[in-house]
Amino acid sequence: MSVEHRRIALVDLLDRLLAGGVVITGDLTLSIADVDLVRVDLKALVSSVSDELPAPWGQPV
Template sequence: MNDADALAQREIALVDLLDRLLAGGVVITGDLTLRIADVDLVRIDLNALVSSVSAEVPSPFQDLDYEEPA
């Protein structure tokens, strides 16, 4: 059995897989177009970054000053 077969046979728990993906971050990209008779009716573009949050990494939004609406 070679290394490629060994990797294909290896089982990984879903929790471990999610932990690995979130540790490095995952980018989800997709396009959806609803078309009738060659006329585009609805187009949805999806770009999402999914990542874990760590208390050791500061938020990039801490420096922004928000004013309360009057």
Template sequence: MTSTGSDPLAERQVALVDLLDRLLAGGVVISGDLTLRIADVDLVRIDLKALISSVSAEVPSPWEVGP
């Protein structure tokens, strides 16, 4: 497939550090389900929901600081 110039971002390279910086600045939500099943019987089910974001003085941590 050749580039016709219609999509200027098609060949743009982004450093991993820049990508992580942009994702953490706004926050990332990760969710997933994992089920261990044998012979159509669910043995273990894990639901995962995680919020990953940066914390700064403008946006403090939601957890209180210990003594």
């Protein structure tokens, strides 16, 4: 079976993506009459959680 026709289960695809991490970015601009009023830049890192790596914000008390 060639690579183009190989089927991957959605669960397996999500597992592979989360194991390596995924960065999602987006830009949103609201404008009226070609005047930019609001600009929002979105960036998110989605990855799996591991007990071996500490959380970047510290441990809760």
